Amino acid sequence: MTTLYEQLGGAPAVDAAVDIFYRKVLADERIERFFDAVDMQAQAAKQKAFLTMVFGGPNHYTGVDMRRAHARLVTQGLNDSHFDAVVENLAATLRELGVGDAQIAEVARIAESVRGDVLGR
Amino acid sequence: MATLTWQGRTIACGDESVLDALAREGVTVPSSCRAGACQSCLVRAVAGTAPSSAQKGLRASLVEQGFFLACQATLTDDLTAAPADDLPVTRATVLRVERAADDVARVFLRTDGAFEARGGQFVHVMRDDGLTRPYSLANRSGDGSLELHVRRVAGGAMSPWLCDLAAGATLHLRGPSGECVYRRDRPTQPLVLAGTGTGLAPLLGVLRDALDAGHGAPITLVHGARTLAGLYEDDALRAMAARHPMVRYEPAVLDAPEGDPRRGDFRARVAAVVKATKGARVHLCGPPETLRPVQRDTFLAGVPLGDIAADLFVTAPSR
Ligand SMILES: Cc1cc2nc3c(=O)[nH]c(=O)nc-3n(C[C@H](O)[C@H](O)[C@H](O)COP(=O)(O)OP(=O)(O)OC[C@H]3O[C@@H](n4cnc5c(N)ncnc54)[C@H](O)[C@@H]3O)c2cc1C
Ligand code: HEM
Ligand code: FES
Numbered sequence: 211m212t213t214l215y216e217q218l219g220g221a222p223a224v225d226a227a228v229d230i231f232y233r234k235v236l237a238d239e240r241i242e243r244f245f246d247a248v249d250m251q252a253q254a255a256k257q258k259a260f261l262t263m264v265f266g267g268p269n270h271y272t273g274v275d276m277r278r279a280h281a282r283l284v285t286q287g288l289n290d291s292h293f294d295a296v297v298e299n300l301a302a303t304l305r306e307l308g309v310g311d312a313q314i315a316e317v318a319r320i321a322e323s324v325r326g327d328v329l330g331r
Numbered sequence: 332m333a334t335l336t337w338q339g340r341t342i343a344c345g346d347e348s349v350l351d352a353l354a355r356e357g358v359t360v361p362s363s364c365r366a367g368a369c370q371s372c373l374v375r376a377v378a379g380t381a382p383s384s385a386q387k388g389l390r391a392s393l394v395e396q397g398f399f400l401a402c403q404a405t406l407t408d409d410l411t412a413a414p415a416d417d418l419p420v421t422r423a424t425v426l427r428v429e430r431a432a433d434d435v436a437r438v439f440l441r442t443d444g445a446f447e448a449r450g451g452q453f454v455h456v457m458r459d460d461g462l463t464r465p466y467s468l469a470n471r472s473g474d475g476s477l478e479l480h481v482r483r484v485a486g487g488a489m490s491p492w493l494c495d496l497a498a499g500a501t502l503h504l505r506g507p508s509g510e511c512v513y514r515r516d517r518p519t520q521p522l523v524l525a526g527t528g529t530g531l532a533p534l535l536g537v538l539r540d541a542l543d544a545g546h547g548a549p550i551t552l553v554h555g556a557r558t559l560a561g562l563y564e565d566d567a568l569r570a571m572a573a574r575h576p577m578v579r580y581e582p583a584v585l586d587a588p589e590g591d592p593r594r595g596d597f598r599a600r601v602a603a604v605v606k607a608t609k610g611a612r613v614h615l616c617g618p619p620e621t622l623r624p625v626q627r628d629t630f631l632a633g634v635p636l637g638d639i640a641a642d643l644f645v646t647a648p649s650r
Contacts, residue, residue: 228636229630229635229636232630232636233630233631233633236627236630236631237631249366249367249368250623250626250627250630250636250639250641251387251388251636251641252367252387254636255387
């Protein structure tokens with residue numbers, strides 16, 4: 211049985227998705243301010259970590275890490291509407307890459323599982 | 332709280348960077364940008380694991396040897412670290428210093444012994460008192476002399492000193508570092524080279540290498556400046572464009588007189604060039620305030636991150 215991450219195409223799929231996803235996020239005025247990157251290459255590396263995680267790939271992040279990574283954003287007003295916007299951009303990215311609806315739903319489910327940690331609740 | 336061991340001393344490190352923790356204890360490590368861009372603050376892990384988040388942009392050989400950037404490192408585990416003393420340092424002699432513009436000097440150096448560096452990379456200039464700053468190479472790869480373009484920053488610690496050096500003076504170099512180089516494996520990919528001020532230096536290094544390699548696609552160089560005097564390579568670049576059919580030179584001067592074709596906004600000029608050049612590799616060099624918005628525009632215009640080489644001249648924060 212292959213994992214979701216393998217079905218999606220593994221690391222090369224993450225590489226293909228990161229440019230598309232990051233471009234969507236930067237162009238989305240609802241959330242763009244959170245990504246007003248000091249360093250775009252570093253941000254892109256973090257987007258890769260994000261995508262690997264929601265693709266169900268190998269990562270070493272814990273719930274505490276997710277809280278810590280987004281704590282600064284929570285103080286800047288990060289809330290459910292922003293979380294929803296990220297999930298929306300994620301789904302649009304996967305659709306653009308030709309991923310099927312069932313797998314998109316699976317990715318959204320993984321993202322959902324960290325909502326509380328990301329929003330610091 | 333993690334403990335840093337540094338030359339026999341133990342220092343408790345909280346949320347602060349290793350650079351700040353050392354400074355608090357009176358230990359000075361050279362630094363410049365404090366933002367992970369300039370690699371001035373290289374130190375080395377001797378026992379324990381160097382934080383990988385502080386190794387971004389380092390050459391693989393440095394990563395393998397445990398080097399990391401002190402300004403980017405916060406410790407979660409105990410670590411023993413040491414100064415980067417054992418990195419090779421090359422002595423160099425000033426051949427000549429030319430005034431390129433009111434506030435820009437070309438500094439030509441000859442190194443003692445071989446120094447493998449590619450056009451567009453940067454070297455760390457080290458003064459005898461330990462002050463260290465990165466400067467980019469405008470010369471072609473393998474050139475016998477190194478060419479730096481230094482903008483005189485009023486009140487700056489290093490740049491006025493460099494601009495005023497006399498022929499025969501000596502200094503030390505570490506490096507080179509940086510990925511803003513000509514890709515020999517992409518001889519037919521169009522190039523867009525864009526920078527303001529002395530951001531031109533690394534772009535010239537890339538341009539010279541591209542021409543030496545007989546680059547088989549258009550190369551457009553956009554140089555932005557506030558005044559016409561800031562186009563300090565105007566004549567040379569016009570001559571180059573006249574000689575090489577592949578080269579286009581597009582100056583963008585904010586305060587040029589009405590009607591002068593060189594008048595224009597740098598950001599808008601680069602956006603137009605990027606739009607007109609499909610499939611290009613885009614090099615962006617110069618001060619971060621000017622280049623970051625351009626980097627963002629370029630990415631949003633559809634250029635993949637992997638085709639954007641940005642060398643931002645991040646400087647020390649003001650004190
Ligand atoms: C990768 C890289 C490559 C670089 N290549 C070059 C190059 O080819 N040519 C070049 O001239 N410089 C280059 N720089 C910048 C250079 O390293 C120094 O930061 C710069 O020369 C200022 O050093 P300083 O010691 O004179 O000033 P500092 O003593 O460091 O700064 C003095 C004060 O001036 C402010 N300041 C510094 N720079 C500026 C500025 N540009 N505009 C306004 N205020 C400023 C600082 O915030 C500080 O308050 C590069 C930087 C990096 C990171
Ligand atoms: C859907 C669930 C999410 C997951 C799984 C996730 C995952 C991650 C990961 C793994 C990192 C890298 C952490 C690091 O290594 O430093 C990160 C950083 C980041 N995330 Fe998220 N994220 C999520 C939601 C969001 C949302 C909703 C926003 C904002 C709208 C956001 C904005 C950011 C930003 C700006 C960073 C970089 C922080 C920094 O540079 O300090 N994330 N995220
Ligand atoms: S990289 Fe640390 S001071 Fe510039």
